Amino acid sequence: MSADTVVQLAHGGGGRLTRELIENEIVTRFGSGPLRGLPDGATLPSPGERLIFTADSFVVQPLEFPGGNIGHLAVHGTVNDLSVCGGEPKWLSLALIIEEGLPFSVLGRILDSVRAAADACGVTVATGDTKVVARGQGDGLYVNTAGIGLALPCFALGQERICEGDCVLINGTLADHGMAVMSARQNMDFINGPVSDTGSVHRLVAAVREFGAAVRFMRDPTRGGVAAVLNEIVEGREIGILLKERDLPLAPATRAVAEMLGIDPLHAASEGRLLLFCDREAAPEILKRWRTLSEGAGAVCLGAVTRDNGRVVMETVTGGRRLVDVPRGELLPRIC
């Protein structure tokens, strides 16, 4: 590969090449808004309301996987964090740490995805940064995004508001992102293999605005999967959650890979899913609204909040019951 088709250390040196990198890769895609003229910081209009502010870093390997790439994740991850806090996402920062040797073709595809995802979410990339590190000091590309959103006044969200009888809703199948990345990482060349669900949940949140206080709490089940979120919510409380194994929404390819790798889909990450706790009365109407959206087409009620002592329990397909525990340590392969 010739030198000018990959990022060189000098692209981070602050000289002509740095300028070229910014002009060619960043300004062409993001330069029309607050980034115009490349100020050191973005000047934003004050919305005069409460704001939500969040940050997230993205280090996924491989950078590109079935269903998306690190660019999609960097936008969706931060947009989703703002959304589940009851926010309307407005602005993002985009910081890139590029390893020397990353092909410009890959960087270009990823930044195109950032732009496309940001447009789809209605957010503006308002400020950013690029750094280049020497070969061997990074895994191709790390991305950090911070986000600002407006707090929607209609919600009164809080884990403590979840009570017995509430429903747990999800907008689609579980674990697709985790299994897509695992199969890409293990070089499993599947036909019709698992596809990441990377996507934004902001429209799903907007769709439930008018339910107000009937929406108790929202969270996106990323690292640790649904099991981690549910356990965190019931821990130390007089409530529990009951799931039914036969009702778990699982894509066939995701389920097959999870079986092969010995990974519980309840422990694997999603990147475009929303877990929503709501009053039982509101659940059918919320599901109906969600199902009119493409990202909510597979929405189901996953389980119910019970009176219990901090346990997440699943009724298995055989009719037995078992504890759904939090995942421990690394996701380890099974050996026999």
Add this chain to the structure above:
Amino acid sequence: MNYIDAFRDPDVAVQFVRLIAEQGRALAAQGRRVHIMEVCGSHTMAIGRYGIRELLPENVELISGPGCPVCVTDPGYIDAAIALAGQGAILATFGDMIRVPGSESDLTRCRSAGGDVRVCYSPSAAVEIAQSHPDREVVFLAIGFETTIVPVVSIVDEALHAGVRNVSLLTAFKLVPPALHALLADKEIKIDAYLCPAHVSAVIGSQAYEPFAADYHVPCVVAGFEPLDILYGVHGILGQVLKNEARVDNQYARVVRPGGNPKAQARIAQYLEPADAVWRGIGVIPASGLGLRPAFAAYDAERKFGTPVRVGRQHAGCRCGDVIKGKLRPTACPLFAKVCTPDRPVGPCMVSAEGTCAAYFKYTLRDERQGGGK
């Protein structure tokens, strides 16, 4: 055919549970309790994952056996691996091994301290690592039962064909039938029947269990790892027990043949020969392991580097040995869920995803975790 759903059909499960309940009542009428040992760690996990223990009658008890290769790994083996990493070798291993406690340390800590420890999904990755690091020695932590032995020993086969010399195996292979003999010979352990492993049996064949039925009058049923397989297996065992019969039934005929897999057996015989093996908690069982034949000494890490595996030291309070033998239920161990958890395992039964204690911790409802033992 959909191999997942066919063997998890809830309606069929309900029917099996009803049949097993009837058998339980018939046994109770005779005043009998039945102790079935599920030998294999994958059975233990599946029993937990599907809540099967809870579906069985009170007088039918499943005891978890020594069938998790990580659980029976002696601390001295980990010590030897850490010593090799200290000499600059790259350790390639299945993920379950990295948290198994050695006498002083484990591979996670070894890695944090600079040891080159790499987790592989496939044994063939060891040869690839060796090829991309021709100036380094790669040692694969070769543990496992009959099922795992064949792909692991293929590392030697692959390396020989590719002319790769910088890869070797630190072997601690174990064989299932000698351990089953040792358990039946131990008068302290009450075993009425064996639920025999699924995939080990695919290699060794269902005939391998004939001596247990003939010599010890212990019914043996080979069963698969799906929930219906397990319920069907228990039903089959109870049927024999009720009639006071003892024979080997192969209820996993879709995979297991009476004579096993001759190709796999030939591969084992080509590279390996019987050796005494140390089982954590059980001790040395003669001819219960396999080591590389002298002709392949160049691929045997112990011989190649002169680092023999010695018997290591276990945590004083650790009762993994009794758990593996089925003498102690995990919840009855004083360390269980208090000192010893999956985050900070004391004994190997808590380390491996297929370990008995990990399965109990992961799947047993917490109020039952508090409950006593046997």
